[in-house]
Amino acid sequence: MSAQNIYDDPTFLAGYVTLDRQVDGLDGAAEWPLLRSMLPDMAGRRVVDLGCGFGWFSRWADEHGAVSVLGIDLSTKMLERARSDTTSATIDYQCADLDLVELDPDTAELVFSSLTLHDVRDLHRLWSQVAGSLTPGGSVVFSVEHPIYSAPTTQRFETSEAGDRVWPLDNYLVEGQRVRTWFVDGVVKEHRTVATYVNTVLEAGLVLDRIEEFGPPAEDVDARPELADDRHRPWFLLVGATKPA
Incomplete structure (x- = not known):
């Protein structure tokens, strides 16, 4: 089953483009300095950007020495803007569903993904594709919505009887779809535990280098x-x- 393409919904997109990370690009993403510290040197690398959106990271990788960048996204609207904002011939954009995408073997030294894999339904299949696409010694760096954030039935803070602010956590171990209101009703995301995210990486034959849990x-x-x-x-x-290697 293919993923939901909410990003081509005009009402959703009108709200989404107002986010700091879409107005200011990577500089508007609070986690970017930490995520950047996890990246290898871009010089000479062939890069795949899964869920490239408007192409912010694809252009950054190109500007920092990547020899080729393939940005992949399901949204035609986001790719239209990515292409219009990109002048480098080093970057190629492809419209594809990450649940169905076929990545060429041994063609990438870095696979990157920012806040996209929680939209993917068959994570095991995608990681098999990613692992096959990497050359020996190649890197993967990705971010997702934290499972503690995605798990609760009701995503809002509450006040305890003692007057403390708390984030109510329930259904953490119940993996599967979460349907939320985010700019529009009916936005579907896949909730997984931290263990599942890590273990799918390991089961694909990759070696874990670093894990971070980002908040302000x-x-x-x-x-x-x-x-x-x-x-x-x-x-x-x-x-x-x-x-x-």
């Missing part, structure tokens, strides 16, 4: 007190892995 650091909360609630649970899960 204390200094950001000091500067923006409205972020205090977000110290109760991480926003994103970040993972880096390598194909054995």
Whole structure:
């Protein structure tokens, strides 16, 4: 079964483009400095960007020395803008469903994905494709919505009887679809545990290098007190892995 293509919904897209990370690109993504620290040197690398969206990372990789970049996304609307914002002939964009995509073997030194894999339904199949596409010693770096964030039946903070702010966690071990309202009703995401994300990487024959759970650091909360609630649970899960040489 193919993934939901909510990004071509005009109402959804009108809201989505107002996010800081879509207005300011990578500089508008709070987790980008940490995610960037997990990346290898781009120089001379062939890069695949899964769920490339408007092409922010694809262009960054090109600007930092990648010899080729393949950006893949399901949304025709997002790819239209990616192509219009891209001048480099090094970057190629492809419209494809990540649940069905076929990646050429031994053609990439880096596979990157930002906040996309929680939209993929058959993660085992995709990781098989990714592992096959990597050359020995190649890297994978990806981020997803953190499972603690995605699990609850009701995604909102509550106040306990003692007056404490809490993030109610339920159904964490019940993996599967979560249907939410995000700019529009009926947005479908796949909830998985941290263990599942890590184990699917390992089962594909890759070696785990690093795992991070990102939320706003204390200094950001000091500067923006409205972020205090977000110290109760991480926003994103970040993972880096390598194909054995």
